[in-house]
Amino acid sequence: MHLNQYQLDLIESYLNKMGLTQIDLRHEVIDHMSLNIEKQLGNGLQFQEAFEIEMRKWAPELRSSFSLWLGIANVGPKIMIDKCARITKELYLKSGIAALLTTLIFYFLRPFWNNDTGIFIIKDGLGVLLLAGVLFLVYGFYQNYRLGLKSSYSFLFKLSSSGYFLFTVIMNPFAMATLYGTEHEAFNFTGLFFSLFALSFGYFTYELFQKHKLQAKRYANG
Amino acid sequence: MSNSKLYKGSLNTIILKLLDEEGKMYGYEITQKVKALTQGELKITEGALYPALHKLEAEGLLDVEVAKVDNRIRKYYKLTEQGEKETVNRLAELEEFIRSMQQLVNPKWSIQ
Structure with a gap:
């Protein structure tokens, strides 16, 4: 029946x-x-x-649930929160590995840099890339709004994008001139790591938007 | 799952094996198939099944298809190419595990 x-x-x-x-x-x-x-x-x-x-x-x-990985203010049905928490852990892990490997490459290439030019390229290059990431995510937000559908991925996309925007404000070399050290100090690779982490995080956040688009397409055709 | 923690670690392999045999299945169908195959001994709960399916999908082992059935949308899962290879590996691991357990629990008895 x-x-x-x-x-x-x-x-x-x-x-x-x-x-x-x-x-x-x-x-x-x-x-x-x-x-x-x-x-x-x-x-x-x-x-x-x-x-x-x-x-x-x-x-x-x-039942209403939350995860420390998503922040205690972000509550939702347990089945959804558990799925999002698992994806978030992977997001942090992938961003961390990508940032660490890239930082190590910069570190080992350090002897080949011309000090001022090298630092200038890294600082300004990363600054521009981080700001470009903001534009991509804003585009994602707009597309999400146009699709008018919700999925676990759109929930996470909004959450992670907010994190990226905040991260970019703090870790952008244009906003924080001394992030990589001053001209009298040695280059600060910790600052570089955090900027690269933010950049990787932004990239994987944009992937969440792509996955949301795939879900929307899949269910629209179904 | 209803009756034993022993099954818990094998849930993903059970799902992969069923999908390998059946081609594509939806969540409810998997629970009913497992129940029927084990004469009701093993009941997969919703709380165990769906997180496992979503994890396997995220790992790229399962692909998803949706279709409209009886006025609602049904989500089918099927193995990807990578999923087919992984099924073979996991079944071999499980068989090896069962063999080791048999040797520990009852060294004189063998399934082969």
Whole structure:
């Protein structure tokens, strides 16, 4: 016995109430709940009874939750927060590795630099790239707004973009002239590492936007 | 999962094996298939199944297809090329693990 549109709307309303609005998770949960309810209807239960059983079953996965990786202010259904926390850990790890490797390359090439020119290129080059990253992310924000859909990736994209904007303000050599040391000091590779980390973080954040676009396309065609 | 922590570490391999055999499956179908194959002994909960599927998808082992069925959208999972290779590796690892466990628990008995 298939559920009618009114019954499906009741499930959708329940998921709206629980905050599961992300397309990559929501449709999957609706389908799973519907199939279980249909099975129970086949066993002779009324829709309301079967729906209540299903709501109880899903309650642990849909309860409001947070992760320290995302910040305690960012709450949502546990199934979504857990997915986002896992992606965020990977995001930090990939950014850290990329930044570390690039910093090491700069470090080992240090003897070949002409001091002033080399530092000028690194500082200004990175400054420009970090600001270009802001433009890419603003473009992503605009596209997200136009798509008008939510997914776990759009949730994370917004969160990580905000982090990138903040990071760029703090770690941009144009804003912080002494980030890589002064002309009287040795070059500060720690500052370079953090700028490269911010740049890698911005790149992987933009990838989140691409993944969101893929989800939107996938569900629009489905 | 309902009854044992022993199954927990093998969940991903179970999913990969099922998808290898069936081609493409959706979440509910996987839970029902596992239940049927184990005569109800093993029940995969939603809380264990979906995070595992999402992780395998993120690792590039699963691909996703969506289709409209019965007035709602259904999400199908299938193995990627990398997923097919990984299934072979993980099944070999699992078989090796079972063999080692048998030797530890009951050295005189063997499945082969």
